[in-house]
Structure formats: structure tokens, C-alpha cells
Amino acid sequence: MATKLTAVALDTLPEGIHKDHVVPGLSFHVGKKRRTWVLRYLGQGGRQATDKLGNFVPRAPEGSLSMGLASARERAQEILARVEAGVPVAQEKVAHPKDALTLGQLFNAYEKMKRAKATKGLKSLDEALRTVRRCCADYIDLPAHAFSKADLKAARDKAAAGLRKKGSPQMADRFMDYLSPILNWAAKEDHIDLNLVSVTHKVGPGLVKRKRVLSEAEIRKVWAATFKLDSSPEARVYGRLIRFLLCVPQRKMEAATIRHGDIIDGQWRIREEDTKSSREHRLKLPALALEQLGTGKADELCFPGKFEGKTLGGFSKFKTALDELSGVVGWRQHDLRRSATTWMQEMTGEDDMPAIPQEVVSAIMNHAIKGADAHYLHATLAKPKARALELWCTELDRIIKAGGNVIPYTNLPSGY
Known part of the structure; x- marks a missing residue:
């Protein structure tokens, strides 16, 4: 008799295919190295379709791409609802949590792209990357998609308070200005969902327009x-x-x-x-x-x-x-x-x-x-x-x- 899938059991299920008893067509594939969620259904024209929904990683850190039972069921039901309504289902490429781009790798990818294109802004690129890497040092190994607004604000505030004795409100704002185009590019490339700088306040003189004119x-x-x-x-x-x-x-x-x-x-x-x-x-x-x-x-x-x-x-x-x-x-x-x-x-x-x-x-x-x-x-x-x-x-x-x-x-x- 097949074991019912439960959130607790996902860590210890043996190799093989384990079907979900709640959502038709959803199954949990346990291999030697990876554990994957798969959904099979009849798509347009009655053709058999198979979608890989995501991966599960035992004891994954909070904020990772690991997909648990509830998330897998929710995603599967969304797909089946679109099929039922006759709406095309666009298959999405799913990255394994262990393959997810870290924030440091994201910065490297941005630098490689900028230098390869030899476009505008190369003169300030070195300074920009030095600044964001220094200010984001605590998060450099974090998956880029898991870098949160709270993380950004903490990095901003640390820069403003005196990071490596070079901090100031002006440094914090400069960090935000340098980070914004990087995250904007990353969002367009689907590495992250949103450029967090665009929804986060600055803290330094960037908020106050300078009016000083020498007499x-x-x-x-x-x-x-x-x-x-x-x-x-x-x-x-x-x-x-x-x-x-x-x-x-x-x-x-x-x-x-x-x-x-x-x-x-x-x-x-x-x-x-x-x-x-x-x-x-x-x-x-x-x-x-x-x-x-x-x-x-x-x-x-x-x-x-x-x-x-x-x-x-x-x-x-x-x-x-x-x-x-x-x-x-x-x-x-x-x-x-x-x-x-x-x-x-x-x-x-x-x-x-x-x-x-x-x-x-x-x-x-x-x-x-x-x-x-x-x-x-x-x-x-x-x-x-x-x-x-x-x-x-x-x-x-x-x-x-x-x-x-x-x-x-x-x-x-x-x-x-």
C-alpha cells in the first residue's frame, strides 16, 4: 500500500515515484541525488503533458527555492485550473535550489555582461562593484532571490553607521545608487522578482537637496x-x-x-x-x-x-x-x-x-x-x-x- 505524502515524510521517502493522494497527476520523484515534484496531465488536444514544478531539499534554509508539499499542491492546482479553463500552460524552467545564483554570483554575472558589451558606464563599474560587494558582504553567499528588503535595509543602515570606518549616510546612498542598476538587470533576466532598491528609502543626503552656494x-x-x-x-x-x-x-x-x-x-x-x-x-x-x-x-x-x-x-x-x-x-x-x-x-x-x-x-x-x-x-x-x-x-x-x-x-x- 502506497504511503500518503506528508510534509514530514518528504525527508525520508525512499527512491522511487510517490503519487499524491490529494492532487491528481502530482507525484514526488526521489532519485539518488534530487527530489523533484512532477505533474502529469492531459493538455491541449488531449496530449499527455509533463511539468517539472520544482525541487525539494531536506532541511533547506528559510528563503531557499526548495518546494514543499503545500507549495507543490498549490502550483499543481493552478496548472490544472488553467487546463480546465482551456488556457495554455507555459512551462517554466525550474532551477534547483543548490543551483540558484548567489548574490555574489549575480554581481559576477552582471560584471561579465557589462564588460562583454563594452557599453556605457564602464568607467564607474569597478568602484560600483567594490562598493556593493563590500556593503553586501554578509549576504554574498545567499541565493539572490532570497535577498530580502529587510536584508537590503540592514546593509544600507550598516553602510550609514560606519562600515569599515568608511560609512556615512552619503556612502549608504551611493551603495543604493550602485546596486539599483544591478538589481534592475537581474529582475529583467528573471534572476530575482523585483529591484528592491526601487521600493526602499535612502537614508542620507540623497533625500535632502543641497542648496549650498558659496558667497x-x-x-x-x-x-x-x-x-x-x-x-x-x-x-x-x-x-x-x-x-x-x-x-x-x-x-x-x-x-x-x-x-x-x-x-x-x-x-x-x-x-x-x-x-x-x-x-x-x-x-x-x-x-x-x-x-x-x-x-x-x-x-x-x-x-x-x-x-x-x-x-x-x-x-x-x-x-x-x-x-x-x-x-x-x-x-x-x-x-x-x-x-x-x-x-x-x-x-x-x-x-x-x-x-x-x-x-x-x-x-x-x-x-x-x-x-x-x-x-x-x-x-x-x-x-x-x-x-x-x-x-x-x-x-x-x-x-x-x-x-x-x-x-x-x-x-x-x-x-x-
């Missing part, structure tokens, strides 16, 4: 203090970088990675793969900005780090020193971009009308055009951008010199 006096103090950063060659390079960012409101790392060969006839070309927006960007630089770049061979960095061929690092250390020297606190390096563009907006002509149109300011920042206009407006605005930067640097020069006793920015010793 005229603060700009003057910061500019002057950059010349006092003389503790090392790298500190002097950092000072030049800050002055350049005041002249040309671009992102810090876009500026920090400039090579002399990127500047041709005074025009700076930022390649598509080197921009956050993944759009090529060209800017005609004013003399004041060019003076901050120094000179060198085409393949040499304009803002070199301590080691040959490496970009400048240690920004936090140099920023702290700059705050002490300038007496200006409570600002971030990215606030230079907001400050310069806001000052551009404020500039007016003799008729008190804006001297620089807003769309030109947006173009200087390489922001995308929104809405329907994006389909029709494709001008690069090369000349308006050049004129705007020239006007801004003229105004910046006035601000710098307005306080008197300002260190001149021409004819400086090497390294400044």
Missing part, C-alpha cells in the same frame, strides 16, 4: 587658500583642481582625470565613456581655466597623483586642510559646481536681463534635455557655452581681486 567672500577666501596648500606636491595639485572647478563647473572626477591631450586649441573634450551622463561634452576653456591645467605631454594627467600615471587621491584630507586655511566650512567640493552655475544665472547685462540663458548653463553642465524637446533639440551650443564660460571667468576674476591682497594666479612656481 562672493567665500569664493575669494577659498581661492586664496588654495595657494597655501603647500604641504606636498599633491596638495598643490589639489589647489589647482579646486581653482579649475571654480572656473569650469564640471564634476570633480571628470576634471581630475583630464590629460593634456584632451585639450586641443583650448577646447576640452570629455569622451562619452568618461561622463556620468554618457554623452560626449566639449568646452572651449577661458584663459583663467587653462592656467590651472599647467603643461605636460599629451598622455600626462593635468592633475597627477603621488604615483606616476595615477589620478590625484586624498581629497578628504586636502579638503579638511583647505577648510582650515580658508575659514570656510560646511561646503563640499560638488558645491563649487552649484556655486559657479548659480552665479552664472545671477549675472545680468545692461538691461538687467540674464547675461547667460538657463539652457546654456544646463548645456555647460552637460545635463540632458527633458521631455519632448529631447527629440528635437540636438545643438551642442559650442559658441554660447564658450561665451558663457568667458563671462563667468571674467566675473570670477573680479570676485578674486575685489578683496585686495590676493595672490596672483599667473607666473606661479611649478606645481601651483
Whole structure:
């Protein structure tokens, strides 16, 4: 007499096929290595059909893909109901719980896909993967589909609290920003059901829009203090970088990675793969900005780090020193971009009308055009951008010199 299937018995049933007495056609197949749920039924046209519903793993951890008796019956009844209603049944590929992709393997698969396609965003890929692997270290061996919203929030909060002494609300938000496209890809590939980042709050400054704009006096103090950063060659390079960012409101790392060969006839070309927006960007630089770049061979960095061929690092250390020297606190390096563009907006002509149109300011920042206009407006605005930067640097020069006793920015010793 056949043994009735029970949830408790699944662990110890001998090899063979064990039919369920509740759902017709459902059976539990016990092999030497695997235990599988199978449903046989008459499909469309009276043809015999066989569906593999899932696998059972004894003592499987919570959240695994192991299918118990109740889940197998529920799935089988769903299929039989569709057959009864004459609705086609789409067979789904079933992964064994032991074959399920772990979160770490998911990150590896994403990296392999990105590098194979050689698409946009490769410049930030290494940093993104380092961050998500570090922040998800406690879950790296967990099946990706079992990574829950509670797990994500715990990883986020740990990053915000001080993971490896590098944590901060800003780090937590950066982790979420880096993880989101990975989970979005994984959901589209059916490795997981949902991009959890899309339904989870951030905790850091990403929720609060920054409004810090340096005043005229603060700009003057910061500019002057950059010349006092003389503790090392790298500190002097950092000072030049800050002055350049005041002249040309671009992102810090876009500026920090400039090579002399990127500047041709005074025009700076930022390649598509080197921009956050993944759009090529060209800017005609004013003399004041060019003076901050120094000179060198085409393949040499304009803002070199301590080691040959490496970009400048240690920004936090140099920023702290700059705050002490300038007496200006409570600002971030990215606030230079907001400050310069806001000052551009404020500039007016003799008729008190804006001297620089807003769309030109947006173009200087390489922001995308929104809405329907994006389909029709494709001008690069090369000349308006050049004129705007020239006007801004003229105004910046006035601000710098307005306080008197300002260190001149021409004819400086090497390294400044």
C-alpha cells in the first residue's frame, strides 16, 4: 500500500515515484541525488503533458527555492485550473535550489555582461562593484532571490553607521545608487522578482537637496587658500583642481582625470565613456581655466597623483586642510559646481536681463534635455557655452581681486 505524502515524510521517502493522494497527476520523484515534484496531465488536444514544478531539499534554509508539499499542491492546482479553463500552460524552467545564483554570483554575472558589451558606464563599474560587494558582504553567499528588503535595509543602515570606518549616510546612498542598476538587470533576466532598491528609502543626503552656494567672500577666501596648500606636491595639485572647478563647473572626477591631450586649441573634450551622463561634452576653456591645467605631454594627467600615471587621491584630507586655511566650512567640493552655475544665472547685462540663458548653463553642465524637446533639440551650443564660460571667468576674476591682497594666479612656481 502506497504511503500518503506528508510534509514530514518528504525527508525520508525512499527512491522511487510517490503519487499524491490529494492532487491528481502530482507525484514526488526521489532519485539518488534530487527530489523533484512532477505533474502529469492531459493538455491541449488531449496530449499527455509533463511539468517539472520544482525541487525539494531536506532541511533547506528559510528563503531557499526548495518546494514543499503545500507549495507543490498549490502550483499543481493552478496548472490544472488553467487546463480546465482551456488556457495554455507555459512551462517554466525550474532551477534547483543548490543551483540558484548567489548574490555574489549575480554581481559576477552582471560584471561579465557589462564588460562583454563594452557599453556605457564602464568607467564607474569597478568602484560600483567594490562598493556593493563590500556593503553586501554578509549576504554574498545567499541565493539572490532570497535577498530580502529587510536584508537590503540592514546593509544600507550598516553602510550609514560606519562600515569599515568608511560609512556615512552619503556612502549608504551611493551603495543604493550602485546596486539599483544591478538589481534592475537581474529582475529583467528573471534572476530575482523585483529591484528592491526601487521600493526602499535612502537614508542620507540623497533625500535632502543641497542648496549650498558659496558667497562672493567665500569664493575669494577659498581661492586664496588654495595657494597655501603647500604641504606636498599633491596638495598643490589639489589647489589647482579646486581653482579649475571654480572656473569650469564640471564634476570633480571628470576634471581630475583630464590629460593634456584632451585639450586641443583650448577646447576640452570629455569622451562619452568618461561622463556620468554618457554623452560626449566639449568646452572651449577661458584663459583663467587653462592656467590651472599647467603643461605636460599629451598622455600626462593635468592633475597627477603621488604615483606616476595615477589620478590625484586624498581629497578628504586636502579638503579638511583647505577648510582650515580658508575659514570656510560646511561646503563640499560638488558645491563649487552649484556655486559657479548659480552665479552664472545671477549675472545680468545692461538691461538687467540674464547675461547667460538657463539652457546654456544646463548645456555647460552637460545635463540632458527633458521631455519632448529631447527629440528635437540636438545643438551642442559650442559658441554660447564658450561665451558663457568667458563671462563667468571674467566675473570670477573680479570676485578674486575685489578683496585686495590676493595672490596672483599667473607666473606661479611649478606645481601651483
